[in-house]
Amino acid sequence: MPSPFGVSVRRDFFDRVCLGSTVGDAARGAGVSYNTGWLWWRDAGAMTLRKGRGSGGLANPGNLLRSGGFGADLSLDERVKIMRGLDAHLTQAEIARRIGRGRWTVSREIARNKNPDGDYHALMAHARAAERARRPKAFKLKDNPLCAQIEGWMDIGWSPGLIADVLARDYPDDKLMRVSHETIYRCLYVQARGSLRADLHQRLSTRRAKRKPRDRTDNRRGVYSSGEEFKISDRPAEATDRAVPGHWEGDLILGPGGTSAVGTLVERSTRFTMLLHLPGDHTAETVATAMIKAMSELPEDLRRSITWDRGSEMSKWRDIQLQLNTPVYFCNPHSPWQRGTNENTNRLLRFWFEKGSDLSGYTKADLKRIQNLLNRRPRPTLDLDTPAQRLAALLDQAAA
Numbered sequence: 001m002p003s004p005f006g007v008s009v010r011r012d013f014f015d016r017v018c019l020g021s022t023v024g025d026a027a028r029g030a031g032v033s034y035n036t037g038w039l040w041w042r043d044a045g046a047m048t049l050r051k052g053r054g055s056g057g058l059a060n061p062g063n064l065l066r067s068g069g070f071g072a073d074l075s076l077d078e079r080v081k082i083m084r085g086l087d088a089h090l091t092q093a094e095i096a097r098r099i100g101r102g103r104w105t106v107s108r109e110i111a112r113n114k115n116p117d118g119d120y121h122a123l124m125a126h127a128r129a130a131e132r133a134r135r136p137k138a139f140k141l142k143d144n145p146l147c148a149q150i151e152g153w154m155d156i157g158w159s160p161g162l163i164a165d166v167l168a169r170d171y172p173d174d175k176l177m178r179v180s181h182e183t184i185y186r187c188l189y190v191q192a193r194g195s196l197r198a199d200l201h202q203r204l205s206t207r208r209a210k211r212k213p214r215d216r217t218d219n220r221r222g223v224y225s226s227g228e229e230f231k232i233s234d235r236p237a238e239a240t241d242r243a244v245p246g247h248w249e250g251d252l253i254l255g256p257g258g259t260s261a262v263g264t265l266v267e268r269s270t271r272f273t274m275l276l277h278l279p280g281d282h283t284a285e286t287v288a289t290a291m292i293k294a295m296s297e298l299p300e301d302l303r304r305s306i307t308w309d310r311g312s313e314m315s316k317w318r319d320i321q322l323q324l325n326t327p328v329y330f331c332n333p334h335s336p337w338q339r340g341t342n343e344n345t346n347r348l349l350r351f352w353f354e355k356g357s358d359l360s361g362y363t364k365a366d367l368k369r370i371q372n373l374l375n376r377r378p379r380p381t382l383d384l385d386t387p388a389q390r391l392a393a394l395l396d397q398a399a400a
Contacts, residue, residue: 005032011121013037014044018123022056023049044115047127061123062130074101074109074129079122082106086120140179141187147195150184154203156373157351160184165380203351230329232307232338239305245269245394246304249342250291252282252313253353260359261313262367263290266345267302270390271382273345273374275367279360288316292323302394305329307339348374 009030016026027037048059064076074082078099085095096106112132113125141147146167153163160181171177188201239247247268252261263276276290295303303326308314310333317328331338352370353359362370375388382390 005036007119010040010119013040014121014124017041017049017056018058018061018127020057025056043117044121044124045128047124047131058127060127060130060134062126064126073133074105074126076122076126079109079125082109083120083122083125086110140183141195143195144179146177146179150179151197151200154200156377157203157348158377159204159348160188162378162380166378166384169384230327232329232331235305235307235329239268239307242269244304246302247307248295248303248305249307249339251309251339251342251346252278252287252311253346253349253359254282255359256356262349262353262359262362263287264342264346264349265291265294265306266342267387267391268341270387270394271341271345271379272387272391273349273371275349275371277362277364277367282313284313284316287313288319291320295324295326299395300325307331307342309336309339345374348377 009032013026013030013032016029017023021029023037023041024034027034030037050057050059062076066073066075078101081099082095085098092106092110093103096103109125110120113128114120115124150163163184164179164181167178184196187196188204238244245267248265249268250263250265252263254261261278261282263278263282265274265276266272274294276287276294278286278290280286303324305327306320307329309331314328314330320326321328336343349370376386378384378386
């Protein structure tokens, strides 16, 4: 329901609060009720106010007398001119010219410090800039009730990025219940910051206690080529753009020395994952048997293609292709990114299958439990749906 009060009344109320009035006094002065004034203040971002009987105004209004000019932070006077220029419907370029600043300075200022409803209020913008520049900043995960929720999610394999996305989805209007993935990583890697458990970095898929540069390359070597197999360049375009479901990517996760393995298959459009139980060995015969058994349970429309790397475990690809009536394609040598969906999934699976651990001890029931946990995990690439939900929708369509 639109407010019966205009922008000028709200601005008058904001001016009074910013200049030292309590919310109640500012509301009375602007001719509105206390509840209306408080709702305006909350919806404008609820910046911290001074506390104590008789106290009013912003806790950190910024330096109202500081001069501006080229090379210095924007002053209150410059912000007032920006506000008036916007009220006069001047372009940002024209406003910048009049106050002697760069166009991008004005654009960035408006984007950062305007109110959530889009209105730019000079005093509130000045206070927001002062709060952002304040050092040292209070760390968001210090004695925060969110810590317990974050720890619980990370204990079941959720990444900091996924946690940040889910919080943003679940609390779109509550900034206090949201946190960025970078804040979580800082808390994990700098133990002096935040209140997360000191051992929580071990719940990351990498298990790293500190960050490392992202300049490593994958040195695994493909060893299989019969000269007759289909190359990934032969794969239909519908698989590349994920327009049609039923295209799968696969690989092995290996234990130490390559003596044990778990097979992984990931559907490209839904990210649904199937784990192949490979007891005893991971020879071509064993891999082919496990893959044929697992994929035979799918409708034909969800078995359109399989893409694998050049490992020798796929030398029985003809048997797989014949039994499943599904073409098998092979990536180019030394090109794991051509199976990007599978590579990313295998990284997630390392939460359970740690590097250097013996994989032969996992039973078929263990793999089914892990498979279900992963497929019930929300995915940002699926608008926070789960792979299980997306696959169930496809199966319902096939049954209709």
